[in-house]
Amino acid sequence: MTEIFGVPIQALFxxxxxxxxxxxxxxxxxxxxxxxxxxxxxxxxxxxxLYMAGAMFAWMGMEYLGIGxxxxxxxxxxxVGLVGIVIERLMLQWLYxxxxxxxxxxxxxxxxxxxxxxxxxxxxxxQPYSIPEEFAGAFNLxxxxxxxxxxxxxxxxxxxxxxxxxLIERTRLGAxxxxxxxxxxxxxxxxxxxxxxxxxxxxxxxxxxxFAGVLAAPASQVGPLMGSNLxxxxxxxxxxxxxxxxxxxxxxxxxLGIIEGMTKVFWPEASATVVFMIMAVVLMIRPAGLFGxxx
Amino acid sequence: xxxxxxLRVSDLHAFYGESHVLHGMDFTVRRGExxxxxxxxxxxxxxxxxxxxxxxxxxxxxxxxxxREVINMATHRIAQLGVGYCPEERGIYAxxxxxxxxxxxxxxxxxxxxxxxIYDMFPNLRERRNSQGTRLSGGEQQMLAxxxxxxxxxxxxxxxxxxxxxxxxxxxxxxxxxxxxxxxDYTIVLVEQNFRFAAPLADRMFIVEHGQVMxxxxxxxxxxxxxxxxxxxxx
Numbered sequence: 001m002t003e004i005f006g007v008p009i010q011a012l013f014x015x016x017x018x019x020x021x022x023x024x025x026x027x028x029x030x031x032x033x034x035x036x037x038x039x040x041x042x043x044x045x046x047x048x049x050l051y052m053a054g055a056m057f058a059w060m061g062m063e064y065l066g067i068g069x070x071x072x073x074x075x076x077x078x079x080v081g082l083v084g085i086v087i088e089r090l091m092l093q094w095l096y097x098x099x100x101x102x103x104x105x106x107x108x109x110x111x112x113x114x115x116x117x118x119x120x121x122x123x124x125x126x127q128p129y130s131i132p133e134e135f136a137g138a139f140n141l142x143x144x145x146x147x148x149x150x151x152x153x154x155x156x157x158x159x160x161x162x163x164x165x166x167l168i169e170r171t172r173l174g175a176x177x178x179x180x181x182x183x184x185x186x187x188x189x190x191x192x193x194x195x196x197x198x199x200x201x202x203x204x205x206x207x208x209x210x211f212a213g214v215l216a217a218p219a220s221q222v223g224p225l226m227g228s229n230l231x232x233x234x235x236x237x238x239x240x241x242x243x244x245x246x247x248x249x250x251x252x253x254x255x256l257g258i259i260e261g262m263t264k265v266f267w268p269e270a271s272a273t274v275v276f277m278i279m280a281v282v283l284m285i286r287p288a289g290l291f292g293x294x295x
Numbered sequence: 296x297x298x299x300x301x302l303r304v305s306d307l308h309a310f311y312g313e314s315h316v317l318h319g320m321d322f323t324v325r326r327g328e329x330x331x332x333x334x335x336x337x338x339x340x341x342x343x344x345x346x347x348x349x350x351x352x353x354x355x356x357x358x359x360x361x362x363r364e365v366i367n368m369a370t371h372r373i374a375q376l377g378v379g380y381c382p383e384e385r386g387i388y389a390x391x392x393x394x395x396x397x398x399x400x401x402x403x404x405x406x407x408x409x410x411x412x413i414y415d416m417f418p419n420l421r422e423r424r425n426s427q428g429t430r431l432s433g434g435e436q437q438m439l440a441x442x443x444x445x446x447x448x449x450x451x452x453x454x455x456x457x458x459x460x461x462x463x464x465x466x467x468x469x470x471x472x473x474x475x476x477x478x479x480d481y482t483i484v485l486v487e488q489n490f491r492f493a494a495p496l497a498d499r500m501f502i503v504e505h506g507q508v509m510x511x512x513x514x515x516x517x518x519x520x521x522x523x524x525x526x527x528x529x530x
Contacts, residue, residue: 172398175391175395175398175399176399178388178390178391179388179390179391179399181390182388182389182390183386183388185350185370186380186382186386187399188369188370188371188374189348189350189370189371189374189380189382190371190374190380190399190400190401190447191371191374191375191400191401191403191447192371192400192401193369193371194371195369
């Protein structure tokens with residue numbers, strides 16, 4: 001069998017693929033966090049819990065209503081987005097003028113409540129969710145087997161990230177969004193309904209988390225704690241990439257996923273901490289993050 | 296007379312947090328008229344424009360815009376009634392290109408200038424259309440801030456210190472633009488420090504001090520009220 005640096009090539013590519021899959025989740029989640037932070041000035045600690053809610057919605061849709069994966073890929077993010085809109089209207093909108101800390105505390109509390117809610121209903125054990133039949137099996141690429149579902153996760157999340165980037169950087173709605181992020185009062189003085197845009201931005205940002213949750217459902221166990229396990233790494237990704245940069249969060253998310261995967265091959269003991277080591281180094285050299293602008 | 300009244304501000308008080316900035320502003324602007332609010336720094340002229348758009352803190356009193364009370368309306372609703380605002384700090388967005396800045400404000404009425412008309416009026420902006428907004432020179436940024444509200448069909452223009460810090464040739468250019476707008480029946484409120492810029496353009500001038508209107512001077516009375524101007528503005 002071929003080896004690179006003493007590692008079988010199949011293991012290498014397997015981990016590379018796994019890193020890419022993890023990186024796709026990091027990218028989608030940190031993208032949502034970046035969009036929300038830019039517009040609302042809120043560090044959304046509830047992001048992981050809402051990602052979990054997306055996966056739970058997908059499982060519940062199948063379990064109780066018999067709604068399959070493809071419909072839930074559409075419906076669950078909408079459901080999570082609506083939950084987000086309710087949260088924004090009832091609670092977050094009162095915090096924009098206050099220090100970041102208040103938003104962080106509120107959303108952290110919300111995360112615990114949402115997790116507690118699903119824990120109470122279903123316990124901590126994960127629920128199984130099967131891979132849609134279209135993506136069962138694997139491609140044989142000759143040098144490795146590529147599970148079809150993993151390939152789909154990468155393609156779907158990159159597509160969503162690209163569409164989000166296009167929406168924000170290349171459309172009229174996106175220009176409103178950028179303007180409202182930069183100078184909300186003046187933007188409103190031009191006749192743009194900024195409070196409505198803020199509400200929809202939060203709904204969209206957490207909707208992305210919900211979408212990621214549905215994508216994750218067949219790839220891992222669906223359980224109340226799946227969000228909190230992931231969100232700590234995602235926050236490290238956001239710190240490394242720099243808050244508020246769209247392209248930065250996508251590139252950083254994918255990059256760190258790959259680095260993490262490679263670390264598993266070459267230095268398995270460090271794989272759980274490598275992201276945080278990089279975070280420490282980046283914070284020392286560029287405190288605003290790789291793509292962030294110093295204020 | 297009152298049939299053609301476009302904006303009536305009466306007994307307007309405005310606050311920023313605890314500080315009481317406007318102490319009962321009273322003035323009217325007729326349709327198609329250009330008035331100027333003159334006064335020293337901190338007299339409350341900028342705050343008056345901001346208060347009309349609901350950008351200050353708490354407000355009391357009355358602001359009638361084309362026959363509608365707007366004092367309790369949300370900022371974007373007031374703007375949608377046809378108000379164009381050019382802020383003192385110009386408010387050019389760094390995250391948008393020159394042309395994106397220009398196209399940002401949504402239509403709020405009919406009869407706005409087309410993009411071509413605007414580029415004919417301000418040829419520099421055509422050349423710089425793809426530059427990042429804040430890479431433009433000060434004069435170009437001011438033209439952009441002006442041009443931005445001409446496209447939307449707004450009939451009432453609130454222009455804050457548009458001549459400030461600009462080269463004489465650009466100030467002259469802006470004066471020509473204001474004259475053209477008057478011919479097109481725009482209603483204009485000019486907040487100005489630069490008396491020589493405002494005097495020939497304004498049909499009436501209001502002298503503002505301590506958040507109140509202290510005196511009104513019509514275009515024809517300038518010579519006889521020279522003493523007032525001297526007293527309040529030192530000109």
